[in-house]
Amino acid sequence: MNKDIPNFSLQRLPVYLNYLRGLPEENNAYISSGAIAKALGFGEVLVRKDLAYTSCVGRPKVGYLREELIAALEEFLCCNAQKNAVIVGVGGLGRALLSYGGFVRYGINVAVGFDVDPEKIGTEIAGKPVLDAKDIKEGCAKFGATLAIIAVPAHCAQEMAQRLAEAGIKAILNFAPVQLSVDESIKVINIDVAANLAVLASRL
Amino acid sequence: MNKDIPNFSLQRLPVYLNYLRGLPEENNAYISSGAIAKALGFGEVLVRKDLAYTSCVGRPKVGYLREELIAALEEFLCCNAQKNAVIVGVGGLGRALLSYGGFVRYGINVAVGFDVDPEKIGTEIAGKPVLDAKDIKEGCAKFGATLAIIAVPAHCAQEMAQRLAEAGIKAILNFAPVQLSVDESIKVINIDVAANLAVLASRL
DNA sequence: TAGATTGTTAATCGATTAACAATC
DNA sequence: TAGATTGTTAATCGATTAACAATC
Numbered sequence: 001m002n003k004d005i006p007n008f009s010l011q012r013l014p015v016y017l018n019y020l021r022g023l024p025e026e027n028n029a030y031i032s033s034g035a036i037a038k039a040l041g042f043g044e045v046l047v048r049k050d051l052a053y054t055s056c057v058g059r060p061k062v063g064y065l066r067e068e069l070i071a072a073l074e075e076f077l078c079c080n081a082q083k084n085a086v087i088v089g090v091g092g093l094g095r096a097l098l099s100y101g102g103f104v105r106y107g108i109n110v111a112v113g114f115d116v117d118p119e120k121i122g123t124e125i126a127g128k129p130v131l132d133a134k135d136i137k138e139g140c141a142k143f144g145a146t147l148a149i150i151a152v153p154a155h156c157a158q159e160m161a162q163r164l165a166e167a168g169i170k171a172i173l174n175f176a177p178v179q180l181s182v183d184e185s186i187k188v189i190n191i192d193v194a195a196n197l198a199v200l201a202s203r204l
Numbered sequence: 205m206n207k208d209i210p211n212f213s214l215q216r217l218p219v220y221l222n223y224l225r226g227l228p229e230e231n232n233a234y235i236s237s238g239a240i241a242k243a244l245g246f247g248e249v250l251v252r253k254d255l256a257y258t259s260c261v262g263r264p265k266v267g268y269l270r271e272e273l274i275a276a277l278e279e280f281l282c283c284n285a286q287k288n289a290v291i292v293g294v295g296g297l298g299r300a301l302l303s304y305g306g307f308v309r310y311g312i313n314v315a316v317g318f319d320v321d322p323e324k325i326g327t328e329i330a331g332k333p334v335l336d337a338k339d340i341k342e343g344c345a346k347f348g349a350t351l352a353i354i355a356v357p358a359h360c361a362q363e364m365a366q367r368l369a370e371a372g373i374k375a376i377l378n379f380a381p382v383q384l385s386v387d388e389s390i391k392v393i394n395i396d397v398a399a400n401l402a403v404l405a406s407r408l
Numbered sequence: 409t410a411g412a413t414t415g416t417t418a419a420t421c422g423a424t425t426a427a428c429a430a431t432c
Numbered sequence: 433t434a435g436a437t438t439g440t441t442a443a444t445c446g447a448t449t450a451a452c453a454a455t456c
Binding site: 032033034044045048049052057058059060061062063064 | 411412413414415416
């Protein structure tokens, strides 16, 4: 059932969840689609359609029970099922993401980092071990990882993606500015920070 | 003229540029839309339409002259006009982006970081100064910045956005998981890394 | 009851793809 | 010339918005 939600709607669900979690509890037991829409800059019909994919139903005249809506979004996004993730590449970005506390909001545990640098292998970052990138397969198995983040230079990203595929990883968040070619059963989202800033700049 | 390109097309231009720049020079003087499409997983008509927004015209039978296409994409994306950017929040992520070399590909110079932590203020990261977040306005002016990256915790992002707006910043790349409310003349792109991973996970 | 708000069906809008003429 | 490839116009597809009945 989670499968037939359109991509654009799915991508907005975490936005709703963050917004609702950030609301002060007083005076916000119920919230309307109109109020959510206004706060986030979406159309209010769009909000109702998006929320309709979750199990939460609103009440005419009053809106949605905030706690119920949060719970429904968490359920839809599987926040309560703990998933394990690995990070390949412990440079500046990889290191930052290993230390970042924001993944727990979605039930994601970033368990381990991999790198090729002998200086880094064997160390710990934020209590997470850094292992040899040669041992991706074993490491992923050991930590039961299904998710991976690639934060290596462009020229080694494809090789790392291949190793992650062999390790049985199901989805990859790729920060390297190259198109990864992996089996199409593996989901990939690309984030190119510099390109995003360039797009902004070119709109000025 | 740059203004009437659809958003989705614009977002693909850096992808083309990265791909073309990464091609070995031998045997790649010319490249066809079909070849680009195959490498990047797009439709080939889409590639031609996207590239048509640049000043580069392809030649039937042979394709696009690679160097010319790269130059046209660089021109469209203003890679040769140097833009200055600032980063607000020098935690793990801000620090990583201050040190990241990938912005120069688009003519973007990340000049300075801001933070509220007295321990960080006055230090340098990758040769870039870290200034007091109180002095955002002066700092932006000094470095002639038009772009900004917000990499602070969610609860202070809005305040920093306001200061950036006062400092005359024109576009913001926001990593904090909150909706910023700023004058609509200021362009904003949000990147929520954890949310992206959560979306991937929920598709499994 | 009247008013506000939900949920759904139909209409619109924009992006992608298909078809095809132009051309090297 | 024939074949490959571009650029463009029309068709399709999917996402958003508008209209409106249902309901608390």
